[in-house]
Amino acid sequence: xxxxxxxxxxxxxxxxxxxxxxxxxxxxxxxxxxxxxxxxxxxxxxxxxxxxxxxxxxxxxxxxxxxxxxxxxxxxxxxxxxxxxxxxxxxxxxxxxxxxxxxxxxxxxxxxxxxxxxxxxxxxxxxxxxxxxxxxxxxxxxxxxxxxxxxxxxxxxxxxxxxxxxxxxxxxxxxxxxxxxxxxxxxxxxxxxxxxxxxxxxxxxxxxxxxxxxxxxxxxxxxxxxxxxxxxxxxxxxxxxxxxxxxxxxxxxxxxxxxxxxxxxxxxxxxxxxxxxxxxxxxxxxxxxxxxxxxxxxxxxxxxxxxxxxxxxxxxxxxxxxxxxxxxxxxxxxxxxxxxxxxxxxxxxxxxxxxxxxxxxxxxxxxxxxxxxxxxxxxxxxxxxxxxxxxxxxxxxxxxxxxxxxxxxxxxxxxxxxxxxxxxxxxxxxxxxxxxxxxxxxxxxxxxxxxxxxxxxxxxxxxxxxxxxxxxxxxxxxxxxxxxxxxxxxxxxxxxxxxxxxxxxxxxxxxxxxxxxxxxxxxxxxxx
Numbered sequence: 001x002x003x004x005x006x007x008x009x010x011x012x013x014x015x016x017x018x019x020x021x022x023x024x025x026x027x028x029x030x031x032x033x034x035x036x037x038x039x040x041x042x043x044x045x046x047x048x049x050x051x052x053x054x055x056x057x058x059x060x061x062x063x064x065x066x067x068x069x070x071x072x073x074x075x076x077x078x079x080x081x082x083x084x085x086x087x088x089x090x091x092x093x094x095x096x097x098x099x100x101x102x103x104x105x106x107x108x109x110x111x112x113x114x115x116x117x118x119x120x121x122x123x124x125x126x127x128x129x130x131x132x133x134x135x136x137x138x139x140x141x142x143x144x145x146x147x148x149x150x151x152x153x154x155x156x157x158x159x160x161x162x163x164x165x166x167x168x169x170x171x172x173x174x175x176x177x178x179x180x181x182x183x184x185x186x187x188x189x190x191x192x193x194x195x196x197x198x199x200x201x202x203x204x205x206x207x208x209x210x211x212x213x214x215x216x217x218x219x220x221x222x223x224x225x226x227x228x229x230x231x232x233x234x235x236x237x238x239x240x241x242x243x244x245x246x247x248x249x250x251x252x253x254x255x256x257x258x259x260x261x262x263x264x265x266x267x268x269x270x271x272x273x274x275x276x277x278x279x280x281x282x283x284x285x286x287x288x289x290x291x292x293x294x295x296x297x298x299x300x301x302x303x304x305x306x307x308x309x310x311x312x313x314x315x316x317x318x319x320x321x322x323x324x325x326x327x328x329x330x331x332x333x334x335x336x337x338x339x340x341x342x343x344x345x346x347x348x349x350x351x352x353x354x355x356x357x358x359x360x361x362x363x364x365x366x367x368x369x370x371x372x373x374x375x376x377x378x379x380x381x382x383x384x385x386x387x388x389x390x391x392x393x394x395x396x397x398x399x400x401x402x403x404x405x406x407x408x409x410x411x412x413x414x415x416x417x418x419x420x421x422x423x424x425x426x427x428x429x430x431x432x433x434x435x436x437x438x439x440x441x442x443x444x445x446x447x448x449x450x451x452x453x454x455x456x457x458x459x460x461x462x463x464x465x466x467x468x469x470x471x472x473x474x475x476x477x478x479x480x481x482x483x484x485x486x487x488x489x490x491x492x493x494x495x496x497x498x499x500x501x502x503x504x505x506x507x508x509x510x511x512x513x514x515x516x517x518x519x520x521x522x523x524x525x526x527x528x
Contacts, residue, residue, distance in 0.1 A: 047270040050252035050452040053221075060093050065228040069103065076134035079104050084154060084229060086222045088213050097209075101222060102161035103154040104130045105230075106137060109147035116232045116259065118149035118516070119223060121156070123241030123265070125216070126396025128160030129153035140502045142509075145516055149236065154226055156246075158207075158214035158399060164392040165214065165399045166206040167199060173390045174334060177382055180323065181339045182431040189412050192435060196442040203399060204444040211445045214396070215403045220250040224257060234259030236516070240499050241265045241473055244464070248481060251456035258459040260519060262512055265473045265499040266464050268480035270453050273408035273437065274418065278425050279474050281433040285426035287349040287471030288312070290496050295359055302359070302366040312428050315345070318366055327371030336371025342432050344377035349471045350498040398439050404449040407440035455486045461521045462488050465508065469496045492527040500528070 057065050069082040084101040087093035108114040122132040133153030137146065155162035168176060179195040180188050204211060223246075227235040236259040239247035244263035251258045271279070292311035295301040303311035319338050326335035334340075348358035354377075361373035383391030409415045415434050422430035440447075456462065462485050466478025475492070482488035493500035493508050500508045507528030514520050 047451040047453045050249065050269075050454045052255055052457075053253045055256055061087070061090070061225075064093075064225050067225075067229055069229050071105070074104055074134065076104070079106050079134050081130075084222070084226055086157070086225055088209070090218060090221055099157050099163050099210075101154050101157060101163075101226075102130055103152065103226065104133055105153075106133075106146070106151040108150050109143070113148050114150070115148045115517075116150070116234060116236050117152040117227075117230045118145075119152045119154070119226070119235065119237045121153075121237075121239045121243030121246050123239075123243050124159070124393050124397055125156075125242040125246075125400040126159045126165075126393035128155050128392075130155050130160055136502075142513060145513055148517065150230070152226075152230070154222070156214075156219040157222060158210055159392055159396040163210065165203060165210065165395040166392075167203040167395040168390075170384075170388040170390060172202070173382075173384070173394065174388065177340060177343070177378070177384075178334070178337050179339060180337065181342070181435050182319075182323070183435065184323075193412065193438065193442070196439045199398075199439070200442045200444050203395060207395075207399070211399055211403070212448075214400050215448055216246055216249050216400065217253070217449065219246055220253055223250050224254050227257060232259075233257070236260045238262045238501070239264070242267065244473075244481065245269055248454045248456070248462075248485065251459050251462060251485070252452070252454035255456045255459040258456060258462070260460070260516055261462045262465065262501065262515065263462065263481065264465040264501045264512075265470055266466055266478040266481040267473055268477040268484075270451050270480065270484065271477070272451050273405050273440070277408050277433050277437055278418075278422055278430075279476070280472060281422055281426035281430050283474040284346060284349055284429045284433075284471045286469050286474075287496065288315075288345070288428055290352075290469050291349060291355050291358065294355060295362075298359075300363065302362040314366075315362075315428060318362075322365075322371070327365055327369055329371040329375045331375075334375065336365065336375050339432075340378045341365070341371070341374050342429065343381050344374035346429065346471075347377045347381035352496045398443070402440035402443040403445060403447055405440075405451065406447050407443070408437035409434070410441050412438070453484050454481075455484060457486045459485075459487050460519070461515075463491060463512065463515050463521060464488050465491045465493065465500050465512070467493045467495055467497060467500050470498050472498045489521040489524070491522050494527055 064086060067085055071080040071082045074081040082103045084103050085098050086101060088097040088099055120133050121129050130153050133151055137151040158165045176195055176199060179192055183189040183192050223235060235257055237247050244266040247261050247263050248269060251261060289308040292303060292308040295303055296305050296307060296311055303314040319341060322336055322341050323338035326337045329336050344361060345358065348354040361377055364370040364373045383393055409418060415438060419431060419434040422434040464478050464482040466475045468475050478490060482490035491511055493505055495504065497504060501512045505528045511522040
């Protein structure tokens with residue numbers, strides 16, 4: 001499951017709605033629905049430190065740092081676009097293999113008070129920062145922030161408009177997403193493994209050498225090249241979800257260039273893949289139970305009227321039913337299978353404002369036998385367009401993830417040995433998460449990354465934001481990231497959903513805006 005884009009899902013996957021505004025204090029305690037185990041997360045004991053790069057720029061990289069961007073008008077009103085040239089391989093730069101990355105900006109409204117460029121990354125990994133900035137900066141930030149920062153986004157290497165990873169065609173992706181991800185027999189295990197192999201082989205065939213050079217470390221180095229090309233001494237940044245990992249890695253590599261960094265819905269880079277996958281499954285379980293409590297407390301909940309445990313059982317029964325007999329959706333080629341139903345439910349857990357849509361979709365499926373609304377949610381997650389094409393995130397996500405860290409499980413036997421721990425963390429989603437680990441086991445490129453601890457010694461305060469019942473990035477990860485950063489400051493949001501800044505909480509927004517504008521961090525222990 002992706003740590004997908006957030007910021008009120010402002011990539012245009014959904015339309016934002018009005019959200020609950022909460023209060024804030026320095027000593028308010030999280031409510032009783034805080035996820036079990038928060039703060040008990042165990043980092044990889046042997047996670048080595050991420051060492052900073054030398055401050056002096058190597059001679060062979062100076063042409064990239066000294067390039068001048070040529071800006072021109074974009075399709076998006078008020079924005080300019082340019083192309084940034086970066087080496088495919090920083091260790092062996094070859095101009096013949098350079099990559100061209102798309103950059104967009106909206107210049108600060110008050111140039112005389114300009115602080116710098118504010119780069120953004122919405123998560124994924126693989127989501128388009130260009131789309132995110134152009135589509136949401138005006139609504140995400142108040143006028144006073146936009147007056148003092150250039151709003152800047154660039155599509156990271158292998159994503160969006162920046163030489164994206166390519167894999168399967170639209171019809172092939174339709175077939176791939178129908179694959180049973182919770183196999184019940186040897187034959188279904190073989191089918192799942194074959195689907196993973198086919199997907200990975202297609203990525204290698206279509207994308208070639210690019211797959212070896214789309215790591216988070218390389219994207220962080222691209223960010224420093226962009227910082228220099230924009231004429232800034234310090235890099236200021238807002239990252240959501242996976243974007244927090246990218247921002248933290250940048251700070252670890254370039255602490256001397258690190259300005260005001262906001263890392264919302266944080267990841268903990270010390271954790272090995274098995275731990276992150278299992279704890280993310282637990283995060284989705286926590287989020288589902290929050291939804292279930294809300295659902296069963298109202299009238300006509302398709303999951304019953306008892307409690308969250310009973311609702312979970314009802315959902316599992318429903319998954320079993322569509323596994324045996326998929327529901328019609330209006331498209332005979334795309335019935336609602338168990339995998340698509342699970343994806344649809346998971347999509348709606350990213351934001352509390354999607355709960356009404358999920359309630360209606362479950363009612364349609366369970367009570368009326370109509371799988372179309374859940375399929376619509378699954379298509380939102382999978383970035384499937386009405387014409388049957390898919391966005392690039394579905395390809396970039398595994399390509400970046402599998403390069404960044406070794407596979408959690410090597411084969412089906414390993415999954416079966418660990419699946420109990422996944423189901424303990426998440427009775428509802430654990431099996432799905434456990435089997436999904438095998439995609440990286442099939443990946444054609446050996447990983448170049450591994451878990452690391454990031455201190456970023458010498459950086460200014462880095463603001464880490466964690467939401468107590470975040471489905472995709474558990475709160476303990478925010479605690480872990482803030483703890484390992486030498487200047488990390490943790491801001492807690494006692495709420496639901498994936499990410500907090502940008503309309504969820506007036507308290508969070510005020511604290512983040514004050515940090516961005518005045519470089520003043522919230523007091524230690526602040527909870528909104």
